[in-house]
Amino acid sequence: MKKLSIAIAALAATGLTACGSQDGASGDSRNAIHAVGSSTVYPFATRISEIFSREHPDFPAANIESIGTGGGFSAFCSGVGYDTPDFAQASRRIKPGEFETCQENGVTEIVEIQVGMDGIAFASAQGGIDMNLTPEIVYRAIAANPYGEEQTNETWSDIDPSLPDLPILVYGPPSTSGTRDALAELILEVGCEAGPLPEGLEEDEQDRICTEVRSDGAYVDQGEQDNLIVSKIETNPNAVGVFGYSYLEANSDRVQGLPMNGVEPTYDNISSFDYPGARPLYIYLKKEHVGVIPGIEEFLATWVANWGEDGPLAEIGLVTNRGEVREAMTAATTEFPVLTAEDLQ
Structure with a gap:
């Protein structure tokens, strides 16, 4: 609870919290995970959302939107707060210009996770x-x-x-x-x-x-x-x-x-x-939202538990990560390494 209170205070300090309601919440709060982006990643994210809801019924169902990779980054990089997505789904890596827009709008702690290939x-x-x-x-x-x-x-x-x-x-x-x-x-x-x-x-x-x-x-x-x-x-x-x-x-x-x-x-x-x-497929996480939006860590754990070669995502066409790449991406879901501009060069 202490971590949650500190994180909420940090979000409030940005001045970017929502004025309306979303996902069944009102005022300056939101309970459900919100992910937007690639139509290619969409069926995999939807399957993860289904498993997440089944295994974690105490959390609201995640809101997964298919608006394209470019549209997803535009929404994701618009700012930090309850009225902005927690995740961007992408069928390509974030572009330097998009990364810069994120930084300018206060989205300074971005975690990049390659969920597989396509x-x-x-x-x-x-x-x-x-x-x-x-x-x-x-x-x-x-x-x-x-x-x-x-x-x-x-x-x-x-x-x-x-x-x-x-x-x-x-x-x-x-x-x-x-x-x-x-x-x-x-x-x-x-x-x-x-x-x-x-x-x-x-x-x-x-x-x-x-x-x-x-x-x-x-x-x-x-x-x-x-x-x-x-x-x-x-x-x-x-x-x-x-x-x-x-x-x-x-x-x-x-x-x-x-x-x-x-x-x-x-x-x-x-x-x-x-x-x-x-090509690789990605999800991008706003680290600022971890501990504020309920279930993000459990949602990521659901990805890890199901993105293997014999898992349900492979059954619907995901080409799975292997070896060192899988190990690094698994670690990223709990350690939250922050992406830098140098990483994109």
């Missing part, structure tokens, strides 16, 4: 379009201005005659999504840098050329709902979808993964990083 999966309907992709093929297909030139590719065979003579139609994540950031970093930039870029480009212009996607209907932004992408490609055998690997595994009876550089998007290929689209 992959940027490319898929089509079972029995649908089938092809061996490469980062360069994907870049030429969906970039707004591939290598600085006008986008003229209308069919996959326009890119390579060995590919299907079918219209390019890719359903994918929006610009606010961590999945889109990972698509840009792991696939589009790799494909872009493999080709003939114009000389003398400024950094901003090269970034635009390498990561901006076309807006003529060949790439369709489906919002933060990866399940909607699964539904779209299931009903169109000529379409390709881009989403987190967990959605591919969860819907393996409906869709099929497409290889990248000849490597299939499988659990083993992602965990070994042989698959080009492999």
Whole structure:
């Protein structure tokens, strides 16, 4: 109780406590854990929340929101207090600019925890379009201005005659999504840098050329709902979808993964990083909220107890941490090491 009183006093001193009510609490308090962010991390966080509620019925159910990685960091970094989230869920690492915003708004004690891994999966309907992709093929297909030139590719065979003579139609994540950031970093930039870029480009212009996607209907932004992408490609055998690997595994009876550089998007290929689209998944904790919002430590312990190779998160597609990474992340859930700007360099 002494720790709780001190922590509440510290929060009150920030001047950032809520004026309204939230999660069944009123005034300047909140009892339920609040986590926001990545649609890819969402099903794992939701499963953890379900287990947490079952094992700790004395705590309110956690409030888990899927608003995209970028939106999650925006809310998380808005300040410290009952009206701000305790956790941000992310399908990429926090960016230096986002970290700086956190610091400016008083969120100075951030704990970074890698909960596992995932992959940027490319898929089509079972029995649908089938092809061996490469980062360069994907870049030429969906970039707004591939290598600085006008986008003229209308069919996959326009890119390579060995590919299907079918219209390019890719359903994918929006610009606010961590999945889109990972698509840009792991696939589009790799494909872009493999080709003939114009000389003398400024950094901003090269970034635009390498990561901006076309807006003529060949790439369709489906919002933060990866399940909607699964539904779209299931009903169109000529379409390709881009989403987190967990959605591919969860819907393996409906869709099929497409290889990248000849490597299939499988659990083993992602965990070994042989698959080009492999990426880590994170949750970020506001250390200032520990001891103030009830159940945070127990919630983290629930993550640790269930993120193993034979656990319920692996059953729904999480590629689990192993070895030293798992040991370090397990320790982080109780020791709360604070992330620094140098860590992000």
